Amino acid sequence: MPDTGDPGTGHLVAVVAVAAAITVALRAAPFAMSATLRSSALVADLARHLPAGIMIILVVHLLSDVPLDSALVGVRELVPVAVTVAVHLWRRNALLSMATGTASYAVALALVPG
Template identity: 55%
Template sequence: MPDARYLFAAVAVSAAVTWALRALPFTALAPLRASRTVQYLGARMPAGVMVILLVYCLRDLPLGSPAHAAAPLIALAVTVGLHLWRRNALLSILTGTAVNVALASTVFGH
Protein backbone atom coordinates (compact mmCIF):
# COMPACT_ATOMS: atom_id res chain seq x y z
CA MET A 1 0.00 0.00 0.00
CA PRO A 2 1.43 3.43 -0.96
CA ASP A 3 2.38 5.94 1.67
CA ALA A 4 -0.36 8.38 2.79
CA ARG A 5 1.74 11.36 1.70
CA TYR A 6 2.05 9.88 -1.78
CA LEU A 7 -1.73 9.34 -1.99
CA PHE A 8 -2.41 12.87 -0.76
CA ALA A 9 0.02 14.31 -3.32
CA ALA A 10 -1.56 12.26 -6.13
CA VAL A 11 -5.05 13.46 -5.18
CA ALA A 12 -3.84 17.07 -4.88
CA VAL A 13 -2.14 16.96 -8.30
CA SER A 14 -5.21 15.36 -9.88
CA ALA A 15 -7.48 18.00 -8.34
CA ALA A 16 -5.22 20.83 -9.51
CA VAL A 17 -5.05 19.48 -13.07
CA THR A 18 -8.82 18.93 -13.18
CA TRP A 19 -9.50 22.44 -11.92
CA ALA A 20 -7.00 23.96 -14.37
CA LEU A 21 -8.48 22.07 -17.32
CA ARG A 22 -11.98 23.23 -16.43
CA ALA A 23 -10.92 26.85 -15.87
CA LEU A 24 -8.68 27.08 -18.95
CA PRO A 25 -11.48 27.48 -21.56
CA PHE A 26 -12.99 30.39 -19.64
CA THR A 27 -9.68 32.20 -19.28
CA ALA A 28 -8.65 31.51 -22.88
CA LEU A 29 -11.99 32.61 -24.34
CA ALA A 30 -12.32 35.82 -22.33
CA PRO A 31 -10.04 37.86 -24.66
CA LEU A 32 -11.75 36.38 -27.73
CA ARG A 33 -15.15 37.83 -26.79
CA ALA A 34 -13.99 41.25 -27.96
CA SER A 35 -12.62 39.84 -31.22
CA ARG A 36 -14.33 41.07 -34.39
CA THR A 37 -14.00 37.61 -35.93
CA VAL A 38 -15.81 35.93 -33.05
CA GLN A 39 -18.54 38.58 -33.15
CA TYR A 40 -18.92 38.06 -36.91
CA LEU A 41 -19.17 34.28 -36.51
CA GLY A 42 -21.66 34.69 -33.68
CA ALA A 43 -23.89 36.77 -35.91
CA ARG A 44 -23.56 34.59 -39.03
CA MET A 45 -23.37 31.03 -37.70
CA PRO A 46 -27.10 30.46 -37.09
CA ALA A 47 -27.73 31.01 -40.80
CA GLY A 48 -24.76 28.79 -41.65
CA VAL A 49 -26.08 26.01 -39.43
CA MET A 50 -29.49 26.27 -41.08
CA VAL A 51 -27.95 26.03 -44.58
CA ILE A 52 -25.94 22.96 -43.58
CA LEU A 53 -29.05 21.32 -42.11
CA LEU A 54 -31.02 22.19 -45.25
CA VAL A 55 -28.47 20.58 -47.56
CA TYR A 56 -28.11 17.55 -45.30
CA CYS A 57 -31.84 16.96 -44.96
CA LEU A 58 -32.72 17.50 -48.60
CA ARG A 59 -29.72 15.79 -50.22
CA ASP A 60 -31.62 12.56 -50.92
CA LEU A 61 -35.05 14.08 -51.50
CA PRO A 62 -36.96 11.76 -53.86
CA LEU A 63 -38.52 14.33 -56.18
CA GLY A 64 -40.03 11.57 -58.33
CA SER A 65 -42.13 10.34 -55.40
CA PRO A 66 -44.31 13.11 -53.94
CA ALA A 67 -45.42 10.94 -51.02
CA HIS A 68 -41.83 10.48 -49.84
CA ALA A 69 -40.86 14.10 -50.50
CA ALA A 70 -43.82 15.54 -48.59
CA ALA A 71 -42.47 15.16 -45.03
CA PRO A 72 -39.17 17.02 -45.60
CA LEU A 73 -40.86 19.72 -47.66
CA ILE A 74 -43.56 20.30 -45.04
CA ALA A 75 -40.88 20.42 -42.33
CA LEU A 76 -38.90 22.88 -44.45
CA ALA A 77 -41.97 25.11 -44.82
CA VAL A 78 -42.61 24.96 -41.06
CA THR A 79 -38.97 25.80 -40.33
CA VAL A 80 -38.83 28.76 -42.72
CA GLY A 81 -42.22 30.09 -41.63
CA LEU A 82 -41.38 29.82 -37.94
CA HIS A 83 -38.02 31.46 -38.47
CA LEU A 84 -39.52 34.36 -40.41
CA TRP A 85 -42.18 34.76 -37.73
CA ARG A 86 -40.10 34.40 -34.54
CA ARG A 87 -36.51 35.10 -35.74
CA ASN A 88 -35.22 32.40 -33.40
CA ALA A 89 -32.85 29.97 -35.10
CA LEU A 90 -32.85 27.42 -32.29
CA LEU A 91 -36.63 27.33 -32.07
CA SER A 92 -37.08 26.97 -35.83
CA ILE A 93 -34.37 24.30 -36.20
CA LEU A 94 -35.72 22.20 -33.34
CA THR A 95 -39.34 22.57 -34.42
CA GLY A 96 -38.56 21.79 -38.06
CA THR A 97 -36.58 18.72 -37.03
CA ALA A 98 -39.40 17.53 -34.78
CA VAL A 99 -41.97 18.03 -37.53
CA ASN A 100 -39.81 16.14 -40.02
CA VAL A 101 -39.30 13.21 -37.65
CA ALA A 102 -42.95 13.11 -36.67
CA LEU A 103 -44.17 13.19 -40.27
CA ALA A 104 -41.56 10.78 -41.60
CA SER A 105 -42.24 8.20 -38.90
CA THR A 106 -46.03 8.42 -38.77
CA VAL A 107 -47.97 9.97 -41.63
CA PHE A 108 -45.52 9.48 -44.47
CA GLY A 109 -43.56 6.55 -42.99
CA HIS A 110 -42.07 4.05 -45.39
Protein backbone atom coordinates (compact mmCIF):
# COMPACT_ATOMS: atom_id res chain seq x y z
CA MET A 1 0.00 0.00 0.00
CA PRO A 2 1.52 3.34 -0.95
CA ASP A 3 1.87 5.75 1.95
CA THR A 4 0.33 8.92 0.57
CA GLY A 5 0.05 10.72 3.88
CA ASP A 6 -2.93 11.95 5.86
CA PRO A 7 -6.15 11.72 3.86
CA GLY A 8 -7.87 14.13 6.27
CA THR A 9 -10.07 13.24 9.24
CA GLY A 10 -13.18 14.68 7.58
CA HIS A 11 -12.83 12.44 4.53
CA LEU A 12 -12.19 9.39 6.75
CA VAL A 13 -15.27 10.10 8.86
CA ALA A 14 -17.32 10.41 5.65
CA VAL A 15 -15.85 7.13 4.34
CA VAL A 16 -16.74 5.28 7.56
CA ALA A 17 -20.25 6.81 7.64
CA VAL A 18 -21.05 6.03 3.99
CA ALA A 19 -19.70 2.48 4.19
CA ALA A 20 -21.51 1.76 7.48
CA ALA A 21 -24.84 3.15 6.22
CA ILE A 22 -24.74 1.11 2.99
CA THR A 23 -23.61 -2.06 4.80
CA VAL A 24 -26.45 -1.78 7.34
CA ALA A 25 -28.99 -1.10 4.57
CA LEU A 26 -27.79 -4.19 2.66
CA ARG A 27 -27.95 -6.41 5.74
CA ALA A 28 -31.46 -5.17 6.57
CA ALA A 29 -32.78 -5.21 2.98
CA PRO A 30 -33.98 -8.83 2.78
CA PHE A 31 -36.01 -8.48 5.99
CA ALA A 32 -37.85 -5.55 4.40
CA MET A 33 -38.12 -7.15 0.93
CA SER A 34 -41.46 -8.36 -0.35
CA ALA A 35 -41.97 -12.08 -0.82
CA THR A 36 -42.25 -11.63 -4.62
CA LEU A 37 -38.89 -9.89 -4.81
CA ARG A 38 -37.28 -12.46 -2.47
CA SER A 39 -38.12 -15.28 -4.86
CA SER A 40 -37.49 -13.40 -8.14
CA ALA A 41 -35.27 -15.05 -10.74
CA LEU A 42 -33.16 -11.90 -11.11
CA VAL A 43 -32.30 -11.82 -7.38
CA ALA A 44 -31.34 -15.49 -7.52
CA ASP A 45 -29.22 -14.92 -10.64
CA LEU A 46 -27.36 -11.98 -9.09
CA ALA A 47 -26.90 -13.87 -5.80
CA ARG A 48 -25.16 -16.62 -7.72
CA HIS A 49 -23.00 -14.66 -10.13
CA LEU A 50 -22.23 -11.28 -8.59
CA PRO A 51 -19.87 -12.29 -5.73
CA ALA A 52 -17.23 -14.09 -7.81
CA GLY A 53 -17.07 -11.34 -10.45
CA ILE A 54 -16.80 -8.53 -7.91
CA MET A 55 -14.01 -10.30 -6.02
CA ILE A 56 -12.13 -10.95 -9.27
CA ILE A 57 -12.38 -7.26 -10.25
CA LEU A 58 -11.00 -6.34 -6.82
CA VAL A 59 -8.04 -8.71 -7.22
CA VAL A 60 -7.21 -7.21 -10.64
CA HIS A 61 -7.50 -3.75 -9.08
CA LEU A 62 -5.11 -4.69 -6.26
CA LEU A 63 -2.60 -6.11 -8.74
CA SER A 64 -2.83 -3.07 -11.04
CA ASP A 65 -0.47 -1.12 -8.73
CA VAL A 66 2.34 -3.37 -9.87
CA PRO A 67 4.79 -1.50 -12.13
CA LEU A 68 5.12 -3.33 -15.44
CA ASP A 69 8.63 -2.04 -16.19
CA SER A 70 10.15 -5.41 -15.37
CA ALA A 71 8.77 -8.85 -16.18
CA LEU A 72 10.45 -10.16 -13.03
CA VAL A 73 8.40 -7.81 -10.84
CA GLY A 74 5.22 -9.04 -12.56
CA VAL A 75 6.20 -12.64 -11.82
CA ARG A 76 7.01 -11.71 -8.21
CA GLU A 77 3.43 -10.48 -7.73
CA LEU A 78 1.63 -13.17 -9.74
CA VAL A 79 3.35 -16.27 -8.34
CA PRO A 80 2.09 -15.68 -4.74
CA VAL A 81 -1.44 -15.19 -6.17
CA ALA A 82 -1.16 -18.52 -7.98
CA VAL A 83 0.19 -20.17 -4.80
CA THR A 84 -2.78 -18.80 -2.80
CA VAL A 85 -5.32 -20.11 -5.35
CA ALA A 86 -3.62 -23.52 -5.57
CA VAL A 87 -3.39 -24.02 -1.79
CA HIS A 88 -6.99 -22.89 -1.41
CA LEU A 89 -8.31 -25.29 -4.07
CA TRP A 90 -6.29 -28.05 -2.42
CA ARG A 91 -7.17 -27.58 1.30
CA ARG A 92 -10.09 -25.09 1.29
CA ASN A 93 -8.76 -23.52 4.49
CA ALA A 94 -8.78 -19.71 4.15
CA LEU A 95 -6.19 -19.03 6.88
CA LEU A 96 -3.80 -21.67 5.54
CA SER A 97 -4.13 -20.31 1.96
CA MET A 98 -3.49 -16.74 3.11
CA ALA A 99 -0.56 -17.73 5.32
CA THR A 100 1.08 -19.78 2.55
CA GLY A 101 0.45 -17.05 -0.03
CA THR A 102 1.90 -14.36 2.23
CA ALA A 103 4.92 -16.52 3.08
CA SER A 104 5.56 -17.08 -0.64
CA TYR A 105 5.28 -13.32 -1.17
CA ALA A 106 7.88 -12.72 1.55
CA VAL A 107 10.22 -15.14 -0.25
CA ALA A 108 9.48 -13.47 -3.61
CA LEU A 109 10.24 -10.03 -2.13
CA ALA A 110 13.56 -11.29 -0.81
CA LEU A 111 14.49 -12.79 -4.19
CA VAL A 112 13.30 -9.84 -6.32
CA PRO A 113 13.65 -6.67 -4.22
CA GLY A 114 12.57 -3.20 -5.28
